Amino acid sequence: MGAGRPEAVHYRRGMAVRALLPGGGWPTLGLLVSTLLSLFSPAALAQPIGAEFLRDVKQRRLDNGLAVVVQEDHRVPLASLSLRYDCGEAESRDGLAGTAIVTMYSMIRGATKHVPAGDYTRLLDLAGASNVHDATWTTAMGMDVTVPANRLALPLWLWSDQMGFFDQAVDDVQIAAQKSAVREQHRTQLDGSPTARLDMFASEELYPEGHPQRSWFLVPDAVDHVDRAAVIGFHDRCIVPARATLVIVGDVVAADAFALVDRYFGTLPRGADTHPERAGAAPPAGEATVDVAANVQQARVSVRWLTPRELTVDDGRLDVVARILKGDRTACLFWKLVDEKKIATAVSARQRSGALESQFEVSIDAAPGKTAAEVLAAFDGAMDDLRARVFRQGEIEHAIYETLVDRLQSLESVQRRAWQYAKFATLVGTPNYVKHDADRYRDITPGTIRATIEKWLPRDRRVVILVTPAKAAAAGGERRGRRFVSAVTP
Amino acid sequence: VKLARSAPLLYLACACAPAAAPSIAGSPRPVVLTAPEPPAPGARSAATIPDESFRGRPPEAEEAKPFQVPSAVNLQLKNGIPVVVASFASPNVAVRVVARGGLSDVGPEGVEVLGMMTRAMPRGTTTRTMGALQDAYASLFMPSPLLSWWADAVVVSAAAPADKLRELVDLVADISLHPSFEAKEFERVRGQHATWSDRDSRDGGIVAPRVLRGAIFGGHPYGAVEGSGQRERAATRAQVVALHERVFDPARMSIVVTGATTQDEVVAALEDGFGSLHSRRAGQSVAVAPATPESPRPRLVVVDSPGAAVASIAAGVSGPGVGATDGEAATIALEVLADSAQGRLSRRLREDLGLVSGLSVSWYRARAGGILGWNTRAATARVASVLAQIDREVRAFASQGPTEEQVAWARDREVLSFASSFETAASAAGVFAWAAATSRSADDVGQTPARFSAVTADAVRSAAARYLDGDRIRTVVVGDWAALRTSLTALGWGRIEVRDAGFRLAPQGGPGATR
Secondary structure, X not given: OOOOOOOOOOOOOHHHHHHHOHHHOOOOHHHHHHHHHHHHOHHHHHOOOOOOOOOOOEEEEOOOOOEEEEEEOOOOXXXXXXXXXXXXXXXXXXXXXXXXXXXXXXXXXXXXXXXXXXXXXXXXXXXXXXEEEEEEOOOOEEEEEEEEHHHOHHHHHHHHHHHHOOOOOOOHHHHHHHHHHHHHHHHHXXXXXXXXXXXXXXXXXXXXXXXXXXXXOOOHHHHHHOOHHHHHHHHHHHOOHHHEEEEEEEOOOXXXXXXXXXXXXXXXXXXXXXXXXXXXXXXXXXXXXXXXXXOOOOOEEEEEEEEOOOOOHHHHHHHHHHHHHHOXXXXXXXXXXXXXOOOEEEEEEEEEOOOOOEEEEEEEEEOOOOOHHHHHHHHHHHHHHHHHOOOOHHHHHHHHHHHHHHHHHHHHOHHHHHHHHHHHHHHHOOOOOHHHHHHOOOOOOHHHHHHHHHHHOOOOOEEEEEEEEOOOOOOOOEEEEEEEEEOOOO | OOEOOOHHHHHHHHHHOHHHOOOHHHOOOOOOOEOOOOOOOOOOOHHHOOOOHHHXXXXXXXXXXXXXXXXXXXXXXXXXXXXXXXXXXXXXEEEEEEXXXXXXXXXXXHHHHHHHHHHHHHHEEOOOEHHHHHHHHHHHOOOOOEEEEOOOEEEEEEEEEHHHHHHHHHHHHHHHHOEOOOHHHHHHHHHHHHHXXXXXXXXXXXXXXXXXXXXXXXXXXXXXXXXXXXXXXXXXXXXXXXXXXXXXXXXXXEEEEEEOOOHHHHHXXXXXXXXXXXXXXXXXXXXXXOOOOOOOOOOEEEEEOOOOOEEEEEEEEEEXXXXXXXXXXXXXXXXXXXXXXXXXXXHHHHHHOOOOOOEEEEEXXXXXXXXXXXXXXXXXXXXXXXXXXXXXXXXXXXHHOOOHHHHHHHHHHHHHHHHHOOOOHHHHHHHHHHHHHOOOOHHHHHXXXXXXXXXXXXXXXXXXXXXXXXXXXXXXXXXXXXXXXHHHHOOOOOOEEEEOOOOOEOOOOOOOOEX
């Protein structure tokens, strides 16, 4: 007990951020909303909204490195918790893809020293928990839960047992059971939709062999070689206090919550605070076109570009570009392909932000009778028109609004706040990065948008997937061919 | 450039300084991924960690904190429209306009007209184009309003920062009362949506729960199966205009306002927005759905999806409506049976047998009835086994009932789930709107936690025996009929109906019904 140091913010990365914040403080949601309103309604700046009910975000780092974040919100007698590890599938060792997810399944569904197999969900359910989630990504793993405020200790007990008392309970039988569950889940995902494998085909083109982003797309049998030693090794590297952030938001007293966290996690050993070296993938050296047959009614086209990672400035600008291509107020691509040329029936555009890299994706459903090649030609024509188009500042500001409004409105929920704080803490070293996130969308001009399109969405460095209807195609889509043309631009 | 431990700092510098673009991820670099060597075996063994006595068993619950539903006040506008106001701390204020009727006005065959009405209403009003509406949302920094139809009502939902109540009400009133249904835009929306419906008709996850409504309720309004592109194309503007005039009448409307506001502010804003509206059809009665009948459909309905390797399954039974004395007990019975984590079906099918990767509970209660159901997916070869196991488990559960412990956790969780609805102004407005749609009072909403807390194990056993009767359960499978036919027929569940995604029977000579 007592290992935590009040207000001793020792985030290695967080300190850098804090220095950039005016006054070094943490903005409340109310101030944040008022800041964003200023983008659209300068008069609103004078009236911060809701600032009084959202109190400060408090944080500590235990001596063993565990980052702890607490925010009090007493409106309903619930507490939302989010535990996130700065470690994911990318750290599965060579040839052992899937170790991270098998480890996660073992922690959740298997036994730890003091928690019998199956008791994780059973005990949370008995306590009235909701929103019980777990996730394994390329560079992070996370668990979330909302409990009655009087049961705050339960998830702390469960999670600390996973972190400190895992290896004595895990055995080969348990690993085999979790591998079987992972196989079943991935088989259902890949076979469950006619085009479920498109992401996998695109990633094979965008990322070189061995790149961590490719490991995300597990085929069911990928986990065959994962064994107990691999799981224990992964757990020792990753499921440690030094690589974890624990966030609690809800009807708690911060000092009591910190004390509880200290009780359950304070004596756990720090663990190795080492990260693998990571680097981004090089942009495609040209245009790769993949022909895919799928059991769909109409042809489809998916175009992908490799783009900057999450929370970078250009990542934000590409969010806005996506809204200009297919937003609610402005939808240049939709207007051109669906309304004007009637060559397509649906268009989507989005920046799929990722921790290592992102993908910008445009997906187009062909109109009946149109081929994928015809749709691609029309899309390229539309993009040429867009490159020459002068966007109005009003269109851009509306695209910014569409990008941010749901993201910020959702923070009224304690569950969403806990999740968001944990994500920010893992990605940038500080939980309350909301204002900085929003600041990326300031000062975007027509010139910025044009430059962003030119730089990140070139026609000759991308992956194009042409989907042709074929009733007999394998579930999830079947790769039938590939062409590559080297880029002509530098 | 290798990004090792210093990478996050570079990352931050980029993210925090908009002028500093381009970002670090923009320059070409080789991929380097070198996982560190693992620590020596046993270096972090649990044996080396102090095993304090408190770790031996789960922590005890502290004294429960009471949850009070925010008190709601019932008001009435001068033209008679009832208003519910629930004030509580929030950065936002939410408004829901509830117009009772809809499905009961058009019947199951008219569901596409109802759907078109909700899609066309926000596309422009008599004084604002759609662009002007969107600009107004942006100026308030509020999300676009949502329009939806429920079993008993049509609902307009919107939320905005708390100090924008007047502007919010003005917009919501305009959309609710003065949609232009501009002809060209109407046709555009109708055509696009019909195309999307055609596309979605191949998505089992969407189709199965829709078709289940038809399988359970048949020709009753609640049996409407939306999603037929053909029927959507046939919906006319005149039908939509007439339906709007009929449904959005003050005699049918209620308004809910929640969040950081006061009664005085609400009344002033609502009188401005809705106070001048007077009934265009004086004396008209609200269309109320009749009591739901026993399903005339066979136990198993298949929607053919040729070539699908994985089938989507939705199953359920006609359940109690709002106001039924055993409504809460039936809900708890269903949770014990089909909860995604602890439910009897989930544990058997996922944990014990590994037949499915997940199963989720699905229920709703409307004025004249509801559905108690569940959804899952299974590989084609396993579908018959999954259905047989579910049938076995449901029958066993209906005869044995739940344990006291199971009832306790399901009951507590329902109360807490209800409490979490009051986390945000928008979700709280949804709770009161549902009450308004089913002609219940705000006071009745306040009694919800007490009603769940009072449910006994005996009441749950009775509800399980009454509703979760294996012979009454209807199951919809969206999958490859050619591959499923033999194994499903071997279940011996009687006649199997093959229908399309719009709930039309398969044509003669097609895949056909079988026995």
